[in-house]
Amino acid sequence: MASQHGAPPVFNNKVVAWIDHRLPIFSYLEKEYHTFPTPKNFNYFWNFGAIATVMLVLMIVTGIVLAMNYTPNSELAFDSVERIMRDVPSGWLIRYMHMTGASFFFAAVYVHIFRGLYYGSYKAPRELLWMLGVVILLLMMATAFLGYVLPWGQMSFWGATVITNLFSAIPVVGDSIVTWLWGGFAVDNPTLNRFFALHYLLPFIIVAVVALHVVALHVHGSNNPLGIDPKGPQDTVPFHPYYTMKDGFGLSVFLIIYAGFVFFAPNSLGEPVNYVQANPLVTPNEIVPEWYLLPFYAILRSIPDKLGGVIAMFGSIALLFVLPWLDTSRVRSCTFRPIYKWFVFLLVIDVLVLGYCGAHPPEGGFVIASRLATIYYFFHFLVLLPILGKIERPLPLPPSIADAVLKKKAV
Amino acid sequence: MVATGAMAAVGAIATAWPFINNLNPAADTLALSTIEVNVKPIAVGQAITVKWRGKPVFIRHRTEEEIKEAEAVKLSDLPDPATDDSRVTDTAKKVRREWLIVVGVCTHLGCVPLGTKPGDPRGEFGGWFCPCHGSQYDTSGRIRKGPAPRNLLVPDYLFTSDTLVKIG
Numbered sequence: 001m002a003s004q005h006g007a008p009p010v011f012n013n014k015v016v017a018w019i020d021h022r023l024p025i026f027s028y029l030e031k032e033y034h035t036f037p038t039p040k041n042f043n044y045f046w047n048f049g050a051i052a053t054v055m056l057v058l059m060i061v062t063g064i065v066l067a068m069n070y071t072p073n074s075e076l077a078f079d080s081v082e083r084i085m086r087d088v089p090s091g092w093l094i095r096y097m098h099m100t101g102a103s104f105f106f107a108a109v110y111v112h113i114f115r116g117l118y119y120g121s122y123k124a125p126r127e128l129l130w131m132l133g134v135v136i137l138l139l140m141m142a143t144a145f146l147g148y149v150l151p152w153g154q155m156s157f158w159g160a161t162v163i164t165n166l167f168s169a170i171p172v173v174g175d176s177i178v179t180w181l182w183g184g185f186a187v188d189n190p191t192l193n194r195f196f197a198l199h200y201l202l203p204f205i206i207v208a209v210v211a212l213h214v215v216a217l218h219v220h221g222s223n224n225p226l227g228i229d230p231k232g233p234q235d236t237v238p239f240h241p242y243y244t245m246k247d248g249f250g251l252s253v254f255l256i257i258y259a260g261f262v263f264f265a266p267n268s269l270g271e272p273v274n275y276v277q278a279n280p281l282v283t284p285n286e287i288v289p290e291w292y293l294l295p296f297y298a299i300l301r302s303i304p305d306k307l308g309g310v311i312a313m314f315g316s317i318a319l320l321f322v323l324p325w326l327d328t329s330r331v332r333s334c335t336f337r338p339i340y341k342w343f344v345f346l347l348v349i350d351v352l353v354l355g356y357c358g359a360h361p362p363e364g365g366f367v368i369a370s371r372l373a374t375i376y377y378f379f380h381f382l383v384l385l386p387i388l389g390k391i392e393r394p395l396p397l398p399p400s401i402a403d404a405v406l407k408k409k410a411v
Numbered sequence: 412m413v414a415t416g417a418m419a420a421v422g423a424i425a426t427a428w429p430f431i432n433n434l435n436p437a438a439d440t441l442a443l444s445t446i447e448v449n450v451k452p453i454a455v456g457q458a459i460t461v462k463w464r465g466k467p468v469f470i471r472h473r474t475e476e477e478i479k480e481a482e483a484v485k486l487s488d489l490p491d492p493a494t495d496d497s498r499v500t501d502t503a504k505k506v507r508r509e510w511l512i513v514v515g516v517c518t519h520l521g522c523v524p525l526g527t528k529p530g531d532p533r534g535e536f537g538g539w540f541c542p543c544h545g546s547q548y549d550t551s552g553r554i555r556k557g558p559a560p561r562n563l564l565v566p567d568y569l570f571t572s573d574t575l576v577k578i579g
Contacts, residue, residue: 158522162543165521180431184440186465186516194434281460281467281515283522287543301544306519306560362544 037236039224047250048112055105062098072196074189077152078277096266103269106292120332121223127324129216134320146199153274160187169307227332235401294358302370328389336395445579458527467515481551491562495551502569513552517541519559
């Protein structure tokens with residue numbers, strides 16, 4: 001991509017020029033974030049990568065500050081969080097930013113994933129880019145789960161118990177693995193200590209994988225709503241100022257909604273029972289994860305066999321790794337896939353149904369609904385996607401991005 | 412070359428082991444693994460919860476009907492077949508049918524089943540009912556219905572006298 005703009009930048013500032021000659025960070029920024037040729041037809045769905053990055057930074061900053069007042073000890077953790085809420089200056093705000101931030105980080109990433117699904121961003125030559133994204137999703141889920149345990153409320157404790165017990169489904173070595181994860185015979189102080197250490201570590205690993213994700217992105221550049229490659233300068237605009245501004249605008253709107261939740265409804269996305277201190281002898285009436293994990297929880301519970309449920313749950317995410325090869329259509333964007341387009345929306349509805357079922361006790365209609373939705377989820381990826389690519393007749397692709405954009409204007 | 416590589420691999424594993432082993436339960440955690448309980452105050456039909464290794468243990472003083480009910484069940488009806496006698500035998504091989512001692516952790520995903528306190532739902536089989544995912548246990552703590560794969564675990568225990576039991 002870079003070869004389109006051959007000449008290296010010339011810096012007038014002598015200090016900048018001196019540094020750049022020895023460590024070309026300015027050339028790099030110039031190339032990758034200023035002149036970087038970007039398809040000119042992005043819609044607002046293309047904001048969410050930048051938004052997710054900002055949320056990641058926000059989570060790390062608020063998290064580091066919280067860690068300065070938090071005590072990872074099963075006797076003290078709950079009270080230390082209450083102290084952050086009541087006594088530590090601005091502690092309530094930082095904690096609400098972190099709590100709500102987790103939800104909004106996931107929300108941004110889910111929109112980002114939907115964008116990738118709908119516009120076929122995972123197809124050649126962006127398979128590794130997509131797979132790195134799935135790794136980020138898995139790391140985020142692990143980090144969110146570990147972080148949720150730290151306040152040591154009832155849902156923290158029982159969530160940790162249920163999730164660590166998933167590993168006991170592994171034949172033969174399962175129980176030993178669970179004892180090893182706990183560092184004891186139940187979720188207890190050693191568990192809390194190690195979860196805190198890992199919760200602090202994983203975000204930085206996420207940063208590293210995000211860096212790889214961005215490096216991979218900048219090799220072939222972004223996909224775009226038409227899903228066709230830019231054919232020359234007429235199809236692109238420089239990243240700055242065009243998309244820095246567009247990302248900045250989208251980010252502002254996103255942050256306004258986020259701030260609304262932080263200030264006016266910080267607990268609306270969480271479970272009230274987590275404000276009750278962990279009690280290993282009493283299970284809450286219902287154990288539910290945070291909303292962003294509900295669809296996967298529903299898949300886990302829909303299978304009436306312990307090991308089967310665990311396999312299905314992990315399988316539902318593992319499937320995403322091979323998505324680039326399950327989709328046999330050579331057309332990227334759903335704009336030109338008249339049939340598949342509707343199935344993407346159906347998949348979204350399916351995942352929402354799973355999420356709804358995951359939030360309710362596994363009784364009666366919810367059991368049936370979550371089983372059907374689970375079947376459909378796997379059907380979509382394993383049957384529909386490979387077959388549809390073969391039988392669907394895509395609409396004719398426009399000759400170029402510029403052509404399509406100009407034609408749209410003319411109409 | 413192969414020998415060097417093999418030595419390096421052995422070295423790498425030997426170095427990794429302390430880090431993996433470090434996550435296993437510590438000596439002080441293991442030291443808390445035995446408790447003694449006086450069961451004298453538990454009336455017939457009553458059950459109590461004690462904490463052992465960070466987990467609840469249910470001690471139930473079973474009624475005659477509960478014992479009969481547990482003994483009458485056909486092994487072929489059980490997902491995890493076990494006779495009632497095998498679940499009320501202490502480590503000295505003495506059978507005490509009136510005392511059922513089980514770890515109060517559902518074998519599905521680790522919730523604490525209800526049925527120990529008076530007024531708790533006990534499920535269709537008169538034992539325990541797990542509120543998380545609906546597993547039901549009978550008066551011998553055996554799984555009868557629901558997603559749990561195994562019976563409630565019977566810990567090692569020993570009646571040191573008629574009223575004193577050592578768990579662990």
